[in-house]
Amino acid sequence: MSGSQWFQAVRVLRKTIGLGALLALAAFILGPLLSLLMWAVAGTWLFPALIPEFSLKWWFYVLGQEDVVKSIRMSVESAPVATALSALICIPAAYAFARLEFPGRRVVLLSFLSANAFPKIGLYVSIATLFYRLNLMDTFAGVVMIQLINTLLFMIWIPTGTFRGINRNLEEAARDAGAGPLRTFFQITLPIALPGLIVAALFAFIAAFDEAQGSLIVGTPNHITMPVLMYGLVLGYPQPVGAVFSVLLALPSLVLLLLMQRYLRAGYLAAGYNL
Amino acid sequence: MRAGWKQGALGLALVLPPLCVLLFLVVIPAITAVVTTLTARAAGTSLFSNYAEVLGTRGLRADITYTVVVTLVAVSVTFLLSYPLALYLRFTRSRAVGFLGVLFMVPLFVPVVITSYAMINFLVNHGFVSTILYRLGIQTFPRLMYNATGIVLTQVWASIPFAVLILGSGLQAIDDALIDSARDVGAGALRTFFAVILPLNMTSTMITLTLLFIGIFGSFTIPFLVGGNAPQMLGVTMTAYLTQYLRRTESVTMAVIAFLIAAIVGAVYIASVSRRERGTR
Amino acid sequence: MARLSLEHLTKRFGTQAAVHDVTLEVQDGELMCLLGPSGCGKTTTLRMIGGFAAPDSGDIQIDGRSVVDLPPERRPTAMVFQRYNLWPHMTVEQNIAFGLRIRRLERAAIARQVQEALALVGLPGSGQKYPHQLSGGEQQRVAVARALVLEPQILLLDEPFSNLDARLRVRMREEVKQLQRKVGITTVFVTHDQEEALTIADRIAVMHAGVLQQVDTPSALYEYPRTLFVADFIGTMNLLPATAQAGGTLAAGPWRLPIDGRGWPDGTQATVAVRPEDLAVDAAGAPMQIRRVINLGHYLQVLLDCPGVGELRMFTPKDAALTEGAPVSVRLVRALAFRDSEMIEIGGPMRPAVAAPDAR
Numbered sequence: 003m004s005g006s007q008w009f010q011a012v013r014v015l016r017k018t019i020g021l022g023a024l025l026a027l028a029a030f031i032l033g034p035l036l037s038l039l040m041w042a043v044a045g046t047w048l049f050p051a052l053i054p055e056f057s058l059k060w061w062f063y064v065l066g067q068e069d070v071v072k073s074i075r076m077s078v079e080s081a082p083v084a085t086a087l088s089a090l091i092c093i094p095a096a097y098a099f100a101r102l103e104f105p106g107r108r109v110v111l112l113s114f115l116s117a118n119a120f121p122k123i124g125l126y127v128s129i130a131t132l133f134y135r136l137n138l139m140d141t142f143a144g145v146v147m148i149q150l151i152n153t154l155l156f157m158i159w160i161p162t163g164t165f166r167g168i169n170r171n172l173e174e175a176a177r178d179a180g181a182g183p184l185r186t187f188f189q190i191t192l193p194i195a196l197p198g199l200i201v202a203a204l205f206a207f208i209a210a211f212d213e214a215q216g217s218l219i220v221g222t223p224n225h226i227t228m229p230v231l232m233y234g235l236v237l238g239y240p241q242p243v244g245a246v247f248s249v250l251l252a253l254p255s256l257v258l259l260l261l262m263q264r265y266l267r268a269g270y271l272a273a274g275y276n277l
Numbered sequence: 278m279r280a281g282w283k284q285g286a287l288g289l290a291l292v293l294p295p296l297c298v299l300l301f302l303v304v305i306p307a308i309t310a311v312v313t314t315l316t317a318r319a320a321g322t323s324l325f326s327n328y329a330e331v332l333g334t335r336g337l338r339a340d341i342t343y344t345v346v347v348t349l350v351a352v353s354v355t356f357l358l359s360y361p362l363a364l365y366l367r368f369t370r371s372r373a374v375g376f377l378g379v380l381f382m383v384p385l386f387v388p389v390v391i392t393s394y395a396m397i398n399f400l401v402n403h404g405f406v407s408t409i410l411y412r413l414g415i416q417t418f419p420r421l422m423y424n425a426t427g428i429v430l431t432q433v434w435a436s437i438p439f440a441v442l443i444l445g446s447g448l449q450a451i452d453d454a455l456i457d458s459a460r461d462v463g464a465g466a467l468r469t470f471f472a473v474i475l476p477l478n479m480t481s482t483m484i485t486l487t488l489l490f491i492g493i494f495g496s497f498t499i500p501f502l503v504g505g506n507a508p509q510m511l512g513v514t515m516t517a518y519l520t521q522y523l524r525r526t527e528s529v530t531m532a533v534i535a536f537l538i539a540a541i542v543g544a545v546y547i548a549s550v551s552r553r554e555r556g557t558r
Numbered sequence: 559m560a561r562l563s564l565e566h567l568t569k570r571f572g573t574q575a576a577v578h579d580v581t582l583e584v585q586d587g588e589l590m591c592l593l594g595p596s597g598c599g600k601t602t603t604l605r606m607i608g609g610f611a612a613p614d615s616g617d618i619q620i621d622g623r624s625v626v627d628l629p630p631e632r633r634p635t636a637m638v639f640q641r642y643n644l645w646p647h648m649t650v651e652q653n654i655a656f657g658l659r660i661r662r663l664e665r666a667a668i669a670r671q672v673q674e675a676l677a678l679v680g681l682p683g684s685g686q687k688y689p690h691q692l693s694g695g696e697q698q699r700v701a702v703a704r705a706l707v708l709e710p711q712i713l714l715l716d717e718p719f720s721n722l723d724a725r726l727r728v729r730m731r732e733e734v735k736q737l738q739r740k741v742g743i744t745t746v747f748v749t750h751d752q753e754e755a756l757t758i759a760d761r762i763a764v765m766h767a768g769v770l771q772q773v774d775t776p777s778a779l780y781e782y783p784r785t786l787f788v789a790d791f792i793g794t795m796n797l798l799p800a801t802a803q804a805g806g807t808l809a810a811g812p813w814r815l816p817i818d819g820r821g822w823p824d825g826t827q828a829t830v831a832v833r834p835e836d837l838a839v840d841a842a843g844a845p846m847q848i849r850r851v852i853n854l855g856h857y858l859q860v861l862l863d864c865p866g867v868g869e870l871r872m873f874t875p876k877d878a879a880l881t882e883g884a885p886v887s888v889r890l891v892r893a894l895a896f897r898d899s900e901m902i903e904i905g906g907p908m909r910p911a912v913a914a915p916d917a918r
Contacts, residue, residue, distance in 0.1 A: 024365070027358065028380060034395035034434065035383070037405035041398055049403040050411045091294035104288030110296060117303045119539040121495040123515045124532025127525060128306030128313075151302050154295060171642035174610050175701075177630040178637045179657035179708060189656075193647045205385075212388035215497055215516070232390045233502075241398065248391040255386040263379055 041245030060242040064250070069231065074250065076221075077228040080142065081211040084149035088157045088206050093199065096161035097187070101170075114158045117151075125151075126219050133220060145225050148216035153206035160205070164198025165191070204262055208255050307536070314530045327530045336507070337531070343508040345538070347425050348494045351432040355489055358433065359440035364474070366441070367448040368456075385438040393502035396431040397422060427503045428510065432493050440485050447481025448474070480550065487546040491539045511535045560621040560634070560711035560744055561586050562607070567616035569602055576602045578768040580616070584712075589738050589745045591759035593752060595791070599768040600748045601716055607746060608637045608714050620711055636705035637714040641721055643701035644689040650676070650700050651685035657708045675703040678737065695726045702734065706741065713738070713745040720750075731758050752792050756780070764788050782903070786896040789831040796834065796870045800895060802826040808904075811867040812844035813890050815904045828897040834859070836892040836905075837872040839880075843889030846870075851880050862888065 041047065045057025064070055098104070099111050129148070130139070138144035168191060176186040192199075214229035221227060228251050235244045314327045323329070331337050366378055384392065399405045400421040410418055421427055451474060459469045475482070497512035504510060509517075511531055518528035562584040569577040577599040584590045592600035605611040607618055609630035618626045625633050644653050651672050658668045676682050679699040689697055698718050705713060715734070719727040735758040738745050749755050755762045756776045764771040764779065764787070772784045783789035790797060800810035802825065806818030810830040822828070849869070850861040853876070860880060862870040872888065880886065892905040 020365075023361075024377075027362065028377075031381060031383060031434065031437070033405065034392075034399040035387070037399045038391070038395040050408050052408060052412060091298065094291045095293075095295045098288040098291035102284050102288035102291070104285040104292070107288065110292060113304070114295070114299060116540075116543060117299055119491045119495070119543060120303065120307045120536045121497075121512060121515060121532045123497065123512065123519060124310045124529050124536065125303060125306040127519060127529055128309040129302060131309075132301075132306070147298075147302065150298060154299060158295060169642040171639040172645060174608075174630065175637070175639065175643055175645070175704075176656070177610075178608060178635070179704070180631045180660040181656070182629075182631055185660070190645055194645070208386060208388070212390065214390060219520075229388060229390050232394070244394050245398070248394050251388055252386075252391050255388065259383070259386045 038245050038248055041242055042249045044242050044245070047241075060240075060246050064243055064246045069226065070247070073226045073228045073231040076142075076145070076225055077211060077251075078254075080145050080149060080225075080227060081207055084146045084153060084210040085203055085207045087146065088150055088153040088210075089199070089203055092154065092157035093161050096158055097165050097191070099158070099162045100165035111158070111162070114154060118155055122215050126216050129216070130219055139220060140222065140224050142225060144220045145217050145227065148220050149210035149213045151216070152209040152213045156202050156205040156209060160202035161195070161199055164195045164202070167198070168194050200262060204258055207258065211254060310529045311533050313526065314533050317526045327526055328534065331527060331530045331534065337514065337527075339508045340511055340514045341534070343425070344494060344511040344535075347428055347500075347510060348490055350425075351429045351436070351493050352486060352489045354429060355433045355436045355440050356486065359437050359485075360444055362437070363441045363444040363448055364470075366445060381441055382438045384435050387435075389435065389498045390502070392435050393431060393499050396427065396434065396503060400427060400430065422503065424505045427505075428500050431499050431503050432496070435499065436489055436493065440489060443481050443485045443488075444478065447478040451477050483546050483549055487542055490542050494539055494542075495535050561619075562712050562744055562746065563617075563619040563622075564603070564607070565617045565619070567603065567606060567613050567618065569599075569606060569611060569613050575768050577606070577613075580765075580768075580770050582763055582770065582773060584744055584746060585760075586744055587742045588760045589735065589747060589758060591755040591762045592746060592748045592765060593750070593755040593759075593762050593791075594765035594771075595750055597767075598765040600750075600765050603765070604637075604714050604716055604746060604748045607712065608635050609633045610637075634711035635714055636708055636710035636712075637716065638698070638701045638705050638718045640717045643704075644697055646689050648688075649685065650681075650687050650689070650692070653689070653700060654685075654704045654707055657704070671707055675707040676700075678706065679703040680733070694722050695730055698722070698730065699733075702737070706737075706743070711744065713743045715745065715747045717749055719754075727754070734758070756792070764791065766791075782901075783831070783894065784901055785899070786829055786831065789894060789896065794834055794871060796832045796837070798830045798832070798867050800828045800830045802828065808895055810893070810895075811864055812846070815890065815893065815895070817895065817902055817904065822897065826897060828895050830893050830895050830904075832870075832890055832893045834871045834873040836890065837862075837870065837888050838891050839874060839878060839886055840889040841887055843887035845885055845887050848880055848882055848884050848886050851882055862886070864888075 040054055042060075043056050043058065044054030045059060047054030099107060126148075133139045133144050138147070172194065173186050173191055176190045177183070181189065212229055214227070214233065217225075217227050218230045218233070221230060228247070232244075232247060232251060235247050315324055318326045332341075362381060366374055366381075387395070397404070401407075402420065402422070404422070406421065407418065419426070421430065455473055455477070456469060459473045464472060495512055496510065497516055500510035501513045501516070504513065512535075515528045515531045515535070518524045518531065562582075564580055564582040567577055567580040568575060580599075580603060582590075592603060594600050602611060606613050609625075609628060613626065616626075617624055620634060625635075644650075645656075648656070654672045654675055655668050658671060663671070672685060673682070676684060679702055681696060681699055681703070684692070684696070684700070689700070692700065701718070702715075718734075719730045722730060731754055734747075747755075747759065756779075759776055761773060761775055762779055763773045766787045772779060772788045774782070779788060779792050783792060786797075789795050798810045800808050800815075802817070802822040803809050803814075804824045806816060808815040808817045808822070808828065808830065815830070844864070846865060847863040848860060849863045852859040852861070856876060858874050858876050858878060858880065860872040860874060862872055864870045870888075874880070890905060892903070895902045895904060
């Protein structure tokens with residue numbers, strides 16, 4: 003083969019390998035979800051059948067369980083509250099990190115990052131003790147606070163990066179036109195920052211919704227969320243039950259993903275990573 | 278001067294609410310935990326006797342080593358898969374990029390419990406993968422679930438979006454002109470990568486590796502549902518000691534040890550970042 | 559319409575003085591340019607006037623009233639930035655009406671003023687467009703309209719055209735000049751482009767390293783720069799190192815310039831600055847070589863190789879018969895000599911020819 007023929011062949015080979023690798027990776031990502039989805043609509047699925055017998059009977063079973071419905075209720079009520087609360091306290095703080103100079107700014111910002119490094123289980127012991135004393139065990143508020151901890155990282159980091167990305171001239175122009183700091187924040191800064199804040203809220207919601215470890219300790223026995231219930235389902239019930247419940251649990255996140263996909267440009271998400 | 282003082286006060290005031298939450302729900306519990314490990318011991322024993330005991334127990338030492346090894350493997354595999362992916366998404370001009378970008382973000386939106394459950398069904402003996410392999414005529418294959426392999430595969434699955442995101446954002450910051458000029462002087466793709474892209478993207482790389490390590494090292498849900506019985510990852514051991522054996526002190530001691538290991542990794546990252554920052558000044 | 563007065567304005571960033579003891583008066587209705595290279599402190603000064611930076615010491619007065627303690631929203635100033643003026647999530651109409659709504663004007667009045675403002679800057683009917691639908695020049699025009707609609711006493715412009723291409727820049731600054739004349743508003747215009755400043759300013763304040771060098775009309779700055787920096791910065795200038803010699807002369811290159819009665823001791827170092835148009839071909843001048851002749855249409859630019867000095871630039875009328883590589887004799891018609899803070903004028907358009915060549 004001549005030199006250029008070889009080069010072409012290698013290029014084609016490289017492209018095919020590349021494409022193959024990409025497809026393999028895509029299959030790796032989608033495969034588990036696909037199999038889960040099939041289990042969720044399976045009546046029975048015996049090895050080595052490639053696809054199961056389809057049936058929705060397990061859906062009726064799962065939705066008929068009282069503790070399932072209760073946990074759905076609990077999750078759907080607590081996660082949005084935790085997210086909203088998180089947004090309320092974190093977004094002004096993120097603005098401060100982005101725009102204002104104050105002593106200890108770097109240290110405090112870093113500490114929000116590093117808070118995630120301490121194993122949660124080590125924290126939950128002390129938190130449980132604290133909650134006992136404050137009568138927060140097995141309460142809605144207690145569960146919300148546990149979920150709140152998980153949201154802090156996203157609600158500080160991403161909005162800080164978002165606010166930093168807004169050119170100061172835009173805010174200065176508003177002050178110049180006669181707007182005070184508060185009006186400038188609400189009428190100028192916030193609307194421009196909205197896409198980034200929505201992304202932050204999305205991740206915060208997912209983190210709150212999926213929290214299980216702490217809620218297990220704090221929410222038992224009357225305030226069980228879906229992920230906590232899931233632990234038991236995975237271990238104790240026939241496979242379709244777990245799969246059905248998984249789909250239910252994944253539903254809010256995936257719906258939000260579809261609604262927000264245009265906001266998911268890497269720029270917003272990673273903007274906060276430049277300390 | 279006056280303006281500076283006011284700004285500082287306002288900044289602190291705005292940061293106070295989440296800082297309080299952080300303080301009361303993370304920092305103080307963490308400090309309490311550390312204090313417990315130093316004080317909850319029999320009279321006459323040394324200050325670090327709890328640590329000595331944990332590190333002296335063979336099973337727990339095995340768990341620590343196991344956790345470190347599994348984490349390193351998971352981080353490496355994630356990194357080796359994510360970097361090419363990030364490069365591909367950054368540099369190809371095909372129309373599929375948008376779709377692929379969203380595709381590889383999907384695991385980010387799947388709760389960890391479900392990830393574990395899906396992986397179990399996918400990889401377990403007589404599960405999806407083994408069914409396909411069986412159909413292709415392959416009857417025996419290594420066990421992929423309820424062991425370290427299962428943990429690694431699941432962690433990789435869950436970590437790829439995060440790694441691609443951070444690496445990708447670093448790559449975005451590299452001007453096309455820099456790549457073009459490298460190719461212009463004759464550098465091939467591989468040489469361009471090692472000489473231009475990798476160094477310029479070092480910050481994102483360090484962040485990715487650090488955060489991946491810390492996240493996987495201290496994880497609970499995935500190793501709990503997907504891992505074997507012994508040895509176990511520290512997150513599982515800690516929880517078992519707390520909730521099953523009711524041995525609170527040992528559990529918290531392990532938590533502190535895990536945190537120290539994570540802190541060391543974090544410190545390495547910060548040191549390397551500040552060294553680079555000082556170098557560029 | 560108001561007078562602006564800056565008194566001993568100083569601002570430090572860390573240990574560096576970004577602006578050092580700047581005192582400046584801007585007359586009512588005047589267009590004053592702050593001119594200087596990057597980092598000279600002109601933008602910092604402008605931002606202090608607008609209220610976006612607080613001076614470490616000094617005062618800012620508008621019509622005799624100190625405004626230095628007022629936040630930007632209460633100052634009677636309006637600023638047009640270099641970039642990111644318009645709020646992207648609002649239409650042009652909403653951008654312009656923003657300040658009017660804050661002042662609680664009624665809807666009809668607001669609508670009318672917005673229309674007038676848009677007509678004033680030549681963009682009637684663009685009210686419903688979004689900023690990203692406008693070109694760079696149009697965006698800056700809307701920014702100017704938005705500033706003017708609030709009827710400020712002082713208009714501040716921070717290199718508003720630096721981001722536009724050259725042709726557009728020239729057109730826009732003409733428009734701004736006409737607008738400013740028409741409305742009669744006191745204006746401070748920051749730029750690093752001396753051509754821009756010379757074209758539109760009533761007076762120019764030249765700054766360098768935070769210090770005000772000279773404040774004068776464009777022609778005065780051109781004819782009588784008072785420091786070496788200004789001499790070099792404005793227009794083109796030939797610079798020659800010079801030494802004072804006994805007998806009251808200054809030796810600059812091949813020329814001996816009379817500076818009698820100046821009291822510069824023998825051996826003093828100075829710099830002589832000569833405009834290209836102040837070099838003339840003269841048989842009695844200093845000999846040198848022509849390196850290049852560039853025909854610029856209505857005049858010639860001649861690059862000369864001067865022994866002991868290097869390259870000199872000369873402008874001559876286009877009918878001069880000059881060939882590249884040929885020798886030529888050149889004399890100094892007029893020059894300025896700078897030593898520390900002193901400036902001496904040598905020769906001049908009214909005075910007879912001055913320099914005699916170095917006697918061989």
